[in-house]
Amino acid sequence: MRDLFAFLAGGLFGVGLLISGMTDTTKVQGWLDVFGNWDPTLAFVMGGAIVPMAAAWAFARGRRPALGGAFPPAPEPRLGRNLVIGSVLFGAGWGLAGLCPGPAIASATWGGVGGAVFLLAMAGGMWGAPPLRARLAEVEQPA
Template identity: 70%
Template sequence: MRNMLAALAGALFGTGLYLSGMTDTQKVQGFLDFFGDWDPTLAFVMGGAILPMAVAWALTRGRRPMVGGDFPERPDPRLDRKLIVGAVLFGAGWG
């Protein structure tokens, strides 16, 4: 049951990435090119993910997953060195 739910979640996530264009390297590179021909469409995709995630966090408060374990804690909203370095490395990998 757990593996089936994980496969379903992965397939849904992959489908969402494909439909939103996040698998197109030209589109992602265009988004990361701030000083050239910048493509803001992926910003809308990322922004559109905020609302469902906020609802998911609200619905999981005080509950446990159906397949055992615990839900992950909310991420720390502060920008720290590790987050910034990771973001720079990610961007450099695409660039």
Template identity: 70%
Template sequence: MHRNLYAFIAGGLFGAGLLVSGMVDTTKVQGWLDVFGAWDPTLAFVMGGAIIPMAIAWRVAARRAKSVLGTPMPQPAPPRIDRNLVLGSLLFGAGWGLAGLCPGPSLAALSFGGLGGVVFLIAMAAGMMMAPGLRARLDRLVPA
């Protein structure tokens, strides 16, 4: 029960952070990505505000055997750059640049994003459902 409460609080804080930082405003995100046009550098501060505390949290977590809630700390995955990471990053970046939304902000934008937000969420869900089949087909065509 406590774990769900803490997850709810963390999700609420994350959503509030997305809203306050402007990450749910598609024009702000697209302005950040438009480095040769009307570039808006403010999201660099949002990224710094996320990366710095997370780097500290990772350092602290690496020294712990159990989480704050008492569950065992998972071992970090070995760093690996492979085809799936590269293709996933390219697709994520293309979607983010074209629509100005990514999964977290798209959920937050459902309350005010209108039909465009709903269409994005449906397209994102469809892509997530199609990904395993496409990945298997790619693996058969071009072995890793």
């Protein structure tokens, strides 16, 4: 049952990314390109996704997930070096290709060789992250 709803959520996510245009790198780079032919679509996608998601978080309060278990704990308040450095690196890659992880996976069947190269490189980066994360956290510890 968990797997079925995970499949369903993944499928909906993918269709949403496709319809919204987020699997098209020109729309993503168009949003980031404030000095070029600026494309505001991404703001509508974000807004359209955040509203129902905020309602879901509100509904979750005081309840349990339908299939048991517990909801995720409250967000961690500390920011940290990993968050900032990681987001800057991610943003740079996102700008270079116009792909973030969701659309990169969703477009796997029609993304061609380039899409496959991106996915392989992304998996490589993910695989290499934990040692670096531990290292950065170590540096961060106050003396």
